[in-house]
Amino acid sequence: MSASYALPPHANGVTLTLEELLQYRTQSVRWLPPAQSIWSQMSGNHTSRQKGRGMDFMEVRQYQAGDDIRSIDWRVTARTGKAHTKLFAEDKEQAVILYIDLSPSMHFGSQYVLKSVQLAHFASVLIWLTLAKKDRIGAVIDDGSQCIEFRPSSLQKQGLRILDAIVNTHNQLLTNQHADSTRTLPYMSAIETLHNLTPKGSELILLSDFAQVGEKELLQLRRLKQHNSVRAVQFYDPLERGETKFRGQAKASDGHRSQWFNFGSKGQRKALESYFDKHQQAIKQQCHSMAIPFNSLSSGFPLIQQLS
Numbered sequence: 001m002s003a004s005y006a007l008p009p010h011a012n013g014v015t016l017t018l019e020e021l022l023q024y025r026t027q028s029v030r031w032l033p034p035a036q037s038i039w040s041q042m043s044g045n046h047t048s049r050q051k052g053r054g055m056d057f058m059e060v061r062q063y064q065a066g067d068d069i070r071s072i073d074w075r076v077t078a079r080t081g082k083a084h085t086k087l088f089a090e091d092k093e094q095a096v097i098l099y100i101d102l103s104p105s106m107h108f109g110s111q112y113v114l115k116s117v118q119l120a121h122f123a124s125v126l127i128w129l130t131l132a133k134k135d136r137i138g139a140v141i142d143d144g145s146q147c148i149e150f151r152p153s154s155l156q157k158q159g160l161r162i163l164d165a166i167v168n169t170h171n172q173l174l175t176n177q178h179a180d181s182t183r184t185l186p187y188m189s190a191i192e193t194l195h196n197l198t199p200k201g202s203e204l205i206l207l208s209d210f211a212q213v214g215e216k217e218l219l220q221l222r223r224l225k226q227h228n229s230v231r232a233v234q235f236y237d238p239l240e241r242g243e244t245k246f247r248g249q250a251k252a253s254d255g256h257r258s259q260w261f262n263f264g265s266k267g268q269r270k271a272l273e274s275y276f277d278k279h280q281q282a283i284k285q286q287c288h289s290m291a292i293p294f295n296s297l298s299s300g301f302p303l304i305q306q307l308s
Contacts, residue, residue, distance in 0.1 A: 005112055005302050008121065013113035015174060016167045018160075021124040027304070028128040038129065039231070041307055042295045060084050095152040096130045096137050097198045098123055098162075099190070101208035102169050103144030103183045110239035111300040118299040119207050119235050120166050125307070126205060127159045137162065138202075140193055143169050144183040147193045152202070187217040191224070200227040209235050210283050218286045231293045234280065238300040241276045242269035 007013055010020035031038040060073050063083035076084040100123055106116040113121075123139075130137040131154065138152030139162045148169065150162050198204055204224055210232070224230055238244065280296070287294040297306055 007113070008302070011113070011117070011121075013109065013117060016117060016120055016170045018163060018167050021120060021163045021167065024121065024124040025128045028125065028132045030308075031125075031129055032132055038125070038307060039293065039295070042297075043293075059087050061087060093154055094135045095199050095202040096126070096135055097152065097194065097202050097204045098126060098137070098139040099194055099204065099206045099208065100139055100141045100166060101206075102166070102173060103142060103185075103212075104173070105183070105209055105211040106235070107174060108237055108240075109299050110237050110244060112302075113299050115209055115235045115237055115299045116170055118297060118303060120170060121303050122233070122235075122297060123166060123207060124163060125303070127162060131156060131159050138197060139165075140190065140197060141165055141169055142185065142190045143173055145185050147185070147190055149193065149197055151197065152199065183212060187213055188220060191217070191220045195224055198224065198228055203229045204231070206230070206232045207235065208232075210279075213283065215282070215286055218283065218290075221292065222290060225290055225292065230290075232283070232287050232295070234283065234294070234296040236276070236280075236296060236298060238298060240272065242272035243300070244269075 008020055009023050010017050029035075031041075060076050061084065063072065063077075063085045067085045071086045073084045073086050100119065102116055102119075106114070106119060108115055109117070127137050127139075134154060136152035136154045137150075137158055139148075139150040141148040141150075141162075148165055150158065150165070194204065206221075221230055284294045297303065
């Protein structure tokens with residue numbers, strides 16, 4: 001662990017406790033309206049826009065002067081011979097669905113905290129912020145072999161349930177990581193789970209390192225993007241970009257393949273950086289082509305510093 005930064009309260013950077021995630025409950029106020037949104041701060045913007053909420057269908061009535069012609073119900077109009085328009089009511093409680101990737105590639109960290117720990121902390125920020133705004137929070141926790149689903153709810157105990165599941169899943173995977181360190185659940189299955197769980201008009205936030213995600217998997221997000229707001233947040237470790245003060249040799253393994261890295265070689269560090277940047281750029285471009293905002297967070301220094 002890096003000695004440059006103090007760890008968050010109750011945290012050791014490797015395992016998770018409910019106490020370290022609960023501390024973000026009191027910090028959500030800094031991103032509540034009319035304060036600057038968390039996404040604006042991450043992107044370095046100076047203004048933020050309140051996200052529009054979904055609209056629930058109420059009824060159909062005869063068209064009146066001043067009604068929006070885009071709301072005309074053409075089927076009823078054709079059947080009755082008189083123009084009818086649809087009436088909608090604003091959905092006050094927006095659903096926010098988190099995709100939480102706790103698969104094996106997330107359990108890595110060369111400095112400060114594991115990627116999975118940083119992801120859990122950010123998920124806690126989003127959970128408490130959502131509930132503070134009186135919105136509904138739901139989640140899909142993907143451990144690489146199965147998905148744990150939480151349907152959206154605005155109850156405070158829902159946040160606790162999700163956080164408790166994150167802690168238990170994360171720590172159990174750490175204990176068993178040597179027994180099974182590869183992803184067995186296809187990302188396609190996880191995306192299908194998200195599609196079935198997510199109500200139309202939701203905000204879907206993907207939290208992952210996207211290490212094993214390619215163009216084929218990202219294209220599956222188009223279906224989710226049709227009726228929802230989708231956002232991607234990538235978590236990475238500085239070592240994945242070749243950023244380290246270590247100048248010796250080290251062996252890395254994914255459980256099946258092993259490879260030695262010479263961090264004393266500038267060329268090898270540059271090769272790591274080039275590979276990471278190429279993969280990240282491909283994901284970013286694919287997201288942007290689908291109008292999906294993309295952000296990234298490092299596990300190498302405190303989360304709050306990266307959000308302000």
